[in-house]
Amino acid sequence: MTTPQPTYLPGGGSPVGGAPAAAPLLDVRDLVVEYPRPGHRKDPFRVLKSVSLDVRPGECVGLVGESGSGKTTLGRAVLGLAPVASGTIDYRGTDIAHADRHTRRKMGSEIQVVFQDPYTSLNPSMTVGDILAEPLTANGVSRSEARSRVRDLLDQVRLPSDALGRLPREFSGGQRQRVAIARALALEPRLIICDEPVSALDLSTQARVLDLFVEIQERTGVAYLFITHDLTVVRHVSHRVAVMYHGEIVEWGETDAVTRTPEHPYTQRLWMAAPVPDPDEQMRRRAERQRLLAIQAEQDEQAGAVA
Numbered sequence: 476m477t478t479p480q481p482t483y484l485p486g487g488g489s490p491v492g493g494a495p496a497a498a499p500l501l502d503v504r505d506l507v508v509e510y511p512r513p514g515h516r517k518d519p520f521r522v523l524k525s526v527s528l529d530v531r532p533g534e535c536v537g538l539v540g541e542s543g544s545g546k547t548t549l550g551r552a553v554l555g556l557a558p559v560a561s562g563t564i565d566y567r568g569t570d571i572a573h574a575d576r577h578t579r580r581k582m583g584s585e586i587q588v589v590f591q592d593p594y595t596s597l598n599p600s601m602t603v604g605d606i607l608a609e610p611l612t613a614n615g616v617s618r619s620e621a622r623s624r625v626r627d628l629l630d631q632v633r634l635p636s637d638a639l640g641r642l643p644r645e646f647s648g649g650q651r652q653r654v655a656i657a658r659a660l661a662l663e664p665r666l667i668i669c670d671e672p673v674s675a676l677d678l679s680t681q682a683r684v685l686d687l688f689v690e691i692q693e694r695t696g697v698a699y700l701f702i703t704h705d706l707t708v709v710r711h712v713s714h715r716v717a718v719m720y721h722g723e724i725v726e727w728g729e730t731d732a733v734t735r736t737p738e739h740p741y742t743q744r745l746w747m748a749a750p751v752p753d754p755d756e757q758m759r760r761r762a763e764r765q766r767l768l769a770i771q772a773e774q775d776e777q778a779g780a781v782a
């Protein structure tokens with residue numbers, strides 16, 4: 476008997492087929508997000524600087540970038556949780572950044588989210604059955620219909636039906652993330668914002684949860700905006716990838732092209748820093764990364780001298 480290998484192998488396997496060509500489901504154009512700064516009313520903190528990207532139906536777009544680059548803020552803006560200063564967020568042809576609350580709510584059930592931390596994102600005092608039934612009953616599904624849908628949701632994320640009566644604390648991190656994914660799927664969304672959904676998990680659990688994301692997408696056709704700081708994760712799940720740096724998209728294209736032949740110096744450094752199983756390749760990348768960092772330092776020094 477052969478043991479099934481996780482397909483999450485840095486540099487190995489290919490993402491879920493080619494990107495489906497279709498009109499965008501989500502189309503973000505020239506988005507600027509600013510947070511007010513206490514005492515600087517006229518000089519807010521600009522976190523996103525004219526960001527544009529789109530996600531097609533059934534597609535996974537990876538959003539990578541270092542900590543603080545603005546990835547979560549973009550996800551939050553799509554969810555209506557970040558202050559948009561200008562630009563548009565078209566979802567199925569409606570600008571949800573400037574829509575009224577009623578339209579926003581209607582569209583909102585089609586856009587769900589899976590957060591990074593499965594330990595804090597689930598209500599600890601509710602059973603898994605209640606956690607999964609809540610969005611259904613809140614949207615008018617009868618209790619008996621909700622009960623059968625909840626069983627189906629558990630099945631979709633490969634959890635046993637006896638999970639229903641148990642509390643989140645009785646599950647491992649990976650299993651809790653499966654519950655969070657099931658909850659996100661409850662209202663049959665078209666788009667899920669996945670905000671670092673595997674980075675709190677150990678490597679082998681990451682691999683299985685990533686495989687689950689891919690499998691769900693192939694079966695349901697849901698689209699993902701998949702936020703991560705890890706290029707190897709993106710390589711596994713994404714059709715296209717956007718690289719964010721200091722609140723701007725600095726590189727954007729097919730995952731294979733961006734990860735194999737990155738053009739922007741920041742993407743090159745990110746890729747050189749990604750772990751690989753082959754020690755020789757790892758050494759080569761480390762040396763290349765040092766070289767790129769030295770070039771960057773020299774450029775920064777020259778820019779400083781000019782300023």
Ligand SMILES: Nc1ncnc2c1ncn2[C@@H]1O[C@H](COP(=O)(O)OP(=O)(O)OP(=O)(O)O)[C@@H](O)[C@H]1O
Pocket residue numbers: 510520522540541542543544545546547548549704
């Ligand atoms: N509510 C807020 N008020 C003020 N500044 C904020 C707020 N939320 C985020 N920021 C700032 O916006 C910048 C981008 O944060 P964001 O969380 O979007 O980055 P990120 O790329 O997702 O980082 P990480 O990978 O660490 O989560 C950071 O400098 C952060 O401090």
